[in-house]
Amino acid sequence: MDTTRNFTNWSGSVSCVPEAWHYPADEVDVARLVRQARSGGQALRPLGSGHSSSALVATDGALVSLDRLSGVVSTDPHRGLATVLPGTGLADLGSALAEAGLGLENFGDVDYQAIAGAIATGTHGTGRDLGNLSSMLVGGRLVSGTGEVVRFGTESDDSDSDDSLLRAVQVSLGSLGFLTSLTLQVRPAYELRRTNWMTHIDWVLEHYAELVASNRNMDFYWYPRSDLAQVRMLNEPGQEPDLLPPGRLKRDETGPSYEIIPNRREIPFEEMEYMIPLDTGLEAFRQVRQRVRERHRDRVGWRVLVRTIAPDRGMLSTANGRPTMTIALLHNATLPYRDYFSDMEPLLRGFEGRPHWGKKHSATAERLAPLYPEWEEFGRWRRELDPDGVFLNDHLRALLIGTPSSPSASAAEIWKER
Incomplete structure (x- = not known):
């Protein structure tokens, strides 16, 4: 146990002073920690790589790092399954699976996260027919x-109860328990060719439907000041x-999928991303573009990222039940972002x-519940698996229950600038 460290996330905008690490x-260690915390009335929060920019981890209770629970436990190429430990980093997981001749169906924009954290938050990549990372979870402990x-x-x-519980766990925000083993649906290892093109945003919007339909992975960055776009297309060679x-x-460039899909992000940034029904997503982007040009262009030098996700069945998945377009606003973490994000939201x-x-x-x-058809069912699982709220913090109370004990640690905390 460590009682000397504070926590700060990757971008620098979320921090806390846990009483212990x-x-x-x-x-066995995890179960012992949970029982002790429950009997002592202490809160616990799981910690992955600290890449999230929401206050999911922030607590004055104890942080539990799963870094020591890392690695691939087993693979079953015939069934397309791999069992891994929760603290396994995505980059390490990609290379380890490749050694067994296997690969993940998709990756997110970056591979800095631990697999359990990426799944718990619904991390996603892009591709009309590709689900988010949580949709790869098919079992575990x-x-x-x-x-x-x-x-x-x-x-x-x-x-x-298996199917219902699995769909609750797929995106759980760490509110149902500590994942200690994850069984993932995987596929044979494969290569991808990436081509990035700089063009004008008007051409992208005119050809967007065809770009989405004809590429395995396709997304684009829009640059507000130049009105140019970078189109990123990834396909299996040939x-x-x-x-x-x-x-x-x-x-x-062409190479193994786990090396080609993720991007390098050296400069910390803040990000707000919303998932929109695909059939109205393009109109949403057009309105985002207009508003940014009218109100924020002189202060926003960073980009807007547009991606797609296939529908899935995870109870709290942001792609639950609908083909999805994602619109992400990125902003340099050293610059004020509150006015920009709060105006666009x-x-x-x-x-x-x-x-x-x-x-x-x-x-x-109150705002989230109507957006998720199985919101109440997820709440039932949460209350059953964590009846004393061991895994809750103020942010999660605001998200899942609607009764934050401290406004400054819930919705308002999200907008705290560096």
Whole structure:
């Protein structure tokens, strides 16, 4: 146990002073910590890489790092399954699976996160037919708020409740328990060719539907000050589309999928991202573009990132039940972002937008509940697995219950600038 460290997230905008840090070595250690915390009335929060820019981790209780629970436990190429430990970094996971001839179906924009944190927050990449990372979770084990080990999905013997519990765990925000083992659906290892093109945003909008349909992975950055866009297309070699953007080819490389999909992000940034129904997403982007040009262009030098996600069944997945376009506003972490994000957020909400759980937003339970058809079912699982609220902090109370004990630590904390 460590009682000397404070916590600050990757971008520098979220910090807390936990009363203790714990570094369990295995599932037995995790269960013991939870039982002790429950009996002593202490809160626990799981800590991955600290990449989220929302206050999911912030606590004055104890932080529990799962870094020591890392690695690939087993692989089953015939069934397309891999069992991994929660603290495994995505970059390490990609290379470890490749050694077994396997790969993840997709990655997010970066690979700095631990797998459990990426899944718990609904981290996603891009691709009309590709789900977010949480949709790859098909089973595993978690330690509940009572200190019991609960099996779910492919690891469960209870076929009656299995599917419901799995779908609750897929995006849980760390509120159901500590994941101690994750079974992922994987595929044979594969290569991708990436081509990045610089072109004008008007061409992208005119050809957007065809770009989405003809590429395995496609997204674009819009640069507000130049009105240019960077179109990023990734396809298995030999399956590249005929449609190519007019303009400059900025990048062309081929390699293992786990090396080609993620990008390097050396400069910390703040981000707000909303998930919009795909059929109205383009109109939402057009309105974002207009508002940024009218109100924020002189102060916003960073970009707007647009991606797609396939629908899934995770109860709190931001792609639950609908093909999705994501619109992310990125801003240098050293610059003020509050006015920009708070002005843009109502516009994105107006398109039935669901905020990314791990990024900046000000939504609370009252606004979120109508957006998720199985909101109440998720709440039932949370109360069953964590009856004493061991895994709650003020931010999660605001998100999931709507009764934050301290406004400064809930919605308002999200907008705290560096």
